[in-house]
Amino acid sequence: MLKDITLGQYYQADSVVHKLDPRVKLVGTIAYIVTLFMFRNLTIYLIALAFLVFTIRLSKVPVSFIVRGLKAIVILLIITALFNLFLTPGEPIVSFWRFSLTYEGIAAAFYLAIRLIFLIIGSSLMTLTTTPNQLTDGLESLMKPLNKIKVPVHEISMMMSIALRFIPILMEETDKIMKAQMARCADFESGNIIKKVKALIPLLVPLFVSSFRRANDLAMAMEARCYQGGEGRTKMKPLKYQKTDYLAYLFLLVYLIVAIVLGKFFPLHILQV
Amino acid sequence: MKVYIRHFLQKKGWKLIDMSMIKTKKLTFEYIHRDEEGNVEGITKAVDGVDLDIKEGDFIAILGHNGSGKSTLAKHMNAILSPSEGTIYVAGMDTRDEKNIWDIRKNAGMVFQNPDNQIIGQVVEEDVGFGPENMGVPTKEIWQRVEESLKAVGMYAYRKHSPNKLSGGQKQRVSIAGVLAMHPKCIVLDEPTAMLDPQGRKEVIRAVRALNEVENITVILITHYMEEVVYADKVFVMDKGQIRMEGTPKEIFSQVDELQKLRLTVPQVTLLAEECRKAGMPFSKGILTTKEFMEELQCLLS
Amino acid sequence: MPIILNHVNCIYEEGTTMEVAALKDVNLVLQDEQFIGLIGHTGSGKSTLVQHLNGLIKPTGGEIYFNGEDIHDDDFDRKKLRSQVGLVFQYPEHQLFEVDVFSDVCFGPKNLGLPKKEVELRAYEALKMVGLEDEFFYQSPFDLSGGQKRRVAIAGVIAMKPQVLILDEPTAGLDPKGREEILNMIRDLHEKMKCTIILVSHSMDDVADYAERIIVMNHGEVFLDGTPKEVFSHKQELEEIGLAVPTVTDIMHQVKELGYPVDESVTTLSDATDALVNLYHNVKKYY
Numbered sequence: 007m008l009k010d011i012t013l014g015q016y017y018q019a020d021s022v023v024h025k026l027d028p029r030v031k032l033v034g035t036i037a038y039i040v041t042l043f044m045f046r047n048l049t050i051y052l053i054a055l056a057f058l059v060f061t062i063r064l065s066k067v068p069v070s071f072i073v074r075g076l077k078a079i080v081i082l083l084i085i086t087a088l089f090n091l092f093l094t095p096g097e098p099i100v101s102f103w104r105f106s107l108t109y110e111g112i113a114a115a116f117y118l119a120i121r122l123i124f125l126i127i128g129s130s131l132m133t134l135t136t137t138p139n140q141l142t143d144g145l146e147s148l149m150k151p152l153n154k155i156k157v158p159v160h161e162i163s164m165m166m167s168i169a170l171r172f173i174p175i176l177m178e179e180t181d182k183i184m185k186a187q188m189a190r191c192a193d194f195e196s197g198n199i200i201k202k203v204k205a206l207i208p209l210l211v212p213l214f215v216s217s218f219r220r221a222n223d224l225a226m227a228m229e230a231r232c233y234q235g236g237e238g239r240t241k242m243k244p245l246k247y248q249k250t251d252y253l254a255y256l257f258l259l260v261y262l263i264v265a266i267v268l269g270k271f272f273p274l275h276i277l278q279v
Numbered sequence: 280m281k282v283y284i285r286h287f288l289q290k291k292g293w294k295l296i297d298m299s300m301i302k303t304k305k306l307t308f309e310y311i312h313r314d315e316e317g318n319v320e321g322i323t324k325a326v327d328g329v330d331l332d333i334k335e336g337d338f339i340a341i342l343g344h345n346g347s348g349k350s351t352l353a354k355h356m357n358a359i360l361s362p363s364e365g366t367i368y369v370a371g372m373d374t375r376d377e378k379n380i381w382d383i384r385k386n387a388g389m390v391f392q393n394p395d396n397q398i399i400g401q402v403v404e405e406d407v408g409f410g411p412e413n414m415g416v417p418t419k420e421i422w423q424r425v426e427e428s429l430k431a432v433g434m435y436a437y438r439k440h441s442p443n444k445l446s447g448g449q450k451q452r453v454s455i456a457g458v459l460a461m462h463p464k465c466i467v468l469d470e471p472t473a474m475l476d477p478q479g480r481k482e483v484i485r486a487v488r489a490l491n492e493v494e495n496i497t498v499i500l501i502t503h504y505m506e507e508v509v510y511a512d513k514v515f516v517m518d519k520g521q522i523r524m525e526g527t528p529k530e531i532f533s534q535v536d537e538l539q540k541l542r543l544t545v546p547q548v549t550l551l552a553e554e555c556r557k558a559g560m561p562f563s564k565g566i567l568t569t570k571e572f573m574e575e576l577q578c579l580l581s
Numbered sequence: 582m583p584i585i586l587n588h589v590n591c592i593y594e595e596g597t598t599m600e601v602a603a604l605k606d607v608n609l610v611l612q613d614e615q616f617i618g619l620i621g622h623t624g625s626g627k628s629t630l631v632q633h634l635n636g637l638i639k640p641t642g643g644e645i646y647f648n649g650e651d652i653h654d655d656d657f658d659r660k661k662l663r664s665q666v667g668l669v670f671q672y673p674e675h676q677l678f679e680v681d682v683f684s685d686v687c688f689g690p691k692n693l694g695l696p697k698k699e700v701e702l703r704a705y706e707a708l709k710m711v712g713l714e715d716e717f718f719y720q721s722p723f724d725l726s727g728g729q730k731r732r733v734a735i736a737g738v739i740a741m742k743p744q745v746l747i748l749d750e751p752t753a754g755l756d757p758k759g760r761e762e763i764l765n766m767i768r769d770l771h772e773k774m775k776c777t778i779i780l781v782s783h784s785m786d787d788v789a790d791y792a793e794r795i796i797v798m799n800h801g802e803v804f805l806d807g808t809p810k811e812v813f814s815h816k817q818e819l820e821e822i823g824l825a826v827p828t829v830t831d832i833m834h835q836v837k838e839l840g841y842p843v844d845e846s847v848t849t850l851s852d853a854t855d856a857l858v859n860l861y862h863n864v865k866k867y868y
Contacts, residue, residue: 137401138401139401139402139405167401168399170401171398171399171400171401171442171443174443175395175443182670182675183675183676185632185637185670186670186673186675186676187676188637188663189635189637189663189667189668189669189670189738190663190676190688190689190692190737190738190741191660191663191664191689191692191693191741192688192692193660193692207678208676208678208688211678212675212676212677212678215675215678215723216675219396220393220395220396223391223393223396223397224396224397224399226354226359226391227389227391227396227397227399228399228409229359229384230357230359230384230388230389230391231384231388231399231409231410231413231457231458231461232381232384232385232410232413232414232461233409233413234381234413238415239412239413239415240411240412240415240416240417240418240421241412241418242404242405242408242411242412242418242421242422242425243405243418244418344756344757344758344759345726345727345728345755345756345759346726446623446624447623473754474753474754476622476623476783477783477784477825478622478623478823479623503756503757505757539758542756542757542758542759543756543757543758544757544758544761546828547786547827547828547829547850548828548832550850551828551829551832551850551853551854551857554850554851554854555854555857555858555861558854558858559858559861560857560858560861569828569831569832569835572832573832573835573836576836576857577839579861580841580860580861580864
C-alpha cells in the first residue's frame, strides 16, 4: 500500500519539465488547481486534460507510473463518489429504500471524481519531476514575502528538508525495533483494537526515545557547523530563472486565459445539469 | 598558508615558537542532577581540572573508556559546552565569550560518532556545502570548497548520491569533508569510528591521517580503539574526567598494566610482545605494529 | 535439536530491476550446544541469515528445519520458535521501553503466556545471569550506562530460555574492557545454559578466543566453515575478501614464511606466546 503512493516520490529523467525552476512548477501547479475548481463544466476539464497530456509528454514520466499513484486513493474516490451519487437531492431516476439516484447526483459524482483524479495526477507530476530539495528551496523562495509578517519561512523549509532526510532513516528504524520486539514474542497482529494499540507501546517508546536522541545529535552537529538560522546565509544552489522558465510562465499565462475564457463563455455540460 | 610557511621554515631548521591551537587551564565541567522538583540531587564532574596544550599541526589522540569524560572534553573545544570552572582557549579565543563562538566553530570543526545523525543534506555535495553556506561564503567559492573537500576524503565520485545509500565509513568521510569545507585549523573527531565495521574504520582513519599530513590540520582524535592511535604524535589517556597518562604512543603502550587498570587494552601485537618479554624473550617495550614486531623477532632469532 | 538450512535463498525485490540476492544457496547444519562465530562484512548477508533462523524473514527458496520440522509449515508455531531461538539485535538497548529494568525483562516471558510467578522468576534468573546487580532492578533502563543497558537487553531474550541464542554484534560501540566483559559473559552463558550460541561479528579477534566453529559469509554465500584453526589457515582467501586473520595468527604465518618450524594455525595469544618462546629457546640452544 505505502509503495503505491507516488505523491512525493521523485522520478529521475532528463526532460524540460525536470529542468524547470521549482518555483515555476509550484506556481504552475497552483494555477492548474485553480482552473480545476473555477468552473463546473466539461470545457474546463477538456482544457485541463490537454494541459496534462502535454506536460506529461514533455516530462518523459511514464503514464503507468503516474496512474499507479491513483491506486492509493481509489477507495476514497469510490466512497465519496457513492455518497454524491445517492445523497445529492434532485430529480430521482431510480430509488430504493431511502436512497435515490438523481441526475444531479450523477453530475456531482462525475465532477468530483474528475477533479480528484486531475488534482492527484497534476500534483504528483510536480513532485515526480522535482527533487524534495528543489521543492523546499522553491517554497522558501516563493514564501519569502511572508517573512515580513513574521512567518519563519527559512525555518519552515529547513524543517521540511530535515524531515525528508530522516523519513527513510526512521522507517528503517521502525522496522528494526518491530523485528527486535517480535524476537521477544511481541504480537502486533492479533487481538482487538485496544490490544493492538497497547501492543504498539514497545514499538513507540523506543522510537520516540531514539528520535529525540537523533534530534539532539543533529542540533549539535548543525551548531558545530555554524548554523545560526537563515540570516547571513549564502546558497550553494541559488535559484535563478532561465529562458525556458520565462517561456513556461508565458505558457502558463496563455493556459490560464484560455481556460477562463473558454470555461466562462463556452461551457459544455453533461446531462444538461 | 601560515602553516605551510611554518612547515617550510621548520624543515630549514628554524626554531619557531609553537603556536597553541587549544590550551586549557584547570578545565572543569559539572553535570548537575536534579530531581523532579528541580532540587539538586548531586553533581558529577565529567571533566576535572584538565590542563592541555595542543600545538598547531599536531595529531593528538585522546583515549579513555566510555564515561571517562573524553567526549565532554571534546565538546568544549567547539564551544558546544562551556566550562564550569577553568578556561579553554581555542586558537587564542576564550570559549566563554559569546561573541567568539562562531569564530571558534569556524576554526575548530567537529565530527561526531553517529554517521546518520550529522548529515543534514539530502545529497552528498549539498551536505558538504552546508557549513560554508552558514558562514556566508559566496556561491562560487562554496562549489570550489566542496570539490576540494570531497576530493581530499576520496568521496568526489559520490557527490550526487543520497547519503542514505552510503556505507558507514563513507558517511563519516562525507562528514569530515563537511567540516573540511569550512577551512578549519583544527578538527575534533569524537569517536568517529565507534559505530563502523573494520573496513569503515580503516577508511576513516586513512582520511584523518591525510588531513594531518597533507593539509597540515591539527587533529584531535577521540577513540577507544587502540590501533587507531598508533600514528598520533601524542596520546592522552583519560579516566574520571582527569588526564591520567600522556606521552607518545610508544610510551603509553609500554605501560600495559596501567592501561588495563583504566579499562583499556593495548593492541594485540603489543600484548604478544609483552607476554613474550615476560617469558624471557628480550623484546623492547611498547611495540606498536606487526612490522616492528617481526623486525625485532628476526634480530632475536639470528 | 539442530537447525538445518537446506538450499536457502533470499532475494529482495524479486522480479524488479532492484533485485538483490541477500542469501545464495546456503546449506548449514547448526548442531546443539555449539559456540559458533558468524563472520562477514557489512552486507555479506550475515544479519539476513540470522533473521531467517527465527522466522523473522521467510526465505524466497529452500527450507529451514528446527527439531526436524519445517518452520514455514502452516501449522508450525512460530511464536514458540522465537522463544526457542532467541535473537539479540545489534544495539539491543534501543528496544528497551518499560518503566523499570525488571518489567522490561519480563516482557518476553509474559508474551509466552506463562504464569506471573514463572515470568518473574525467569526475569530474575536472566538478570542474575548477565551479571546485573540487584540495585539496578527497579531503575529506569534509560538511566543505566551503555554496557548495563546492553546486559538488560540481552537478559530480555535470555528470560525466554532459548535453546539457541543468537547475538548480532553484541560488542558494537563498547570500550575494550566492556567488550571483553560481554564476551566473557556470553561464554559463561554458554556453559551454564547449555545452549547453542551464534555470535555474529566482523571482528576475527572477537571470536577467535571463544568460538569452536567459525562460519564466514561473503556476498550472501557461505565462504568458509570449520574450526578456527581450519578457517584461519585460509589466510590468503580471507584477505582477498577483506577480512583479516587474528593478529597472532598473522604473525605466526609470517614467522613460518621466514622458514622457522612453527605451527601457523595458532589462534590465541597464550598459544602464540608459547610457540614463540619455544622457538626462541630452541634457536638459542642450537647456537
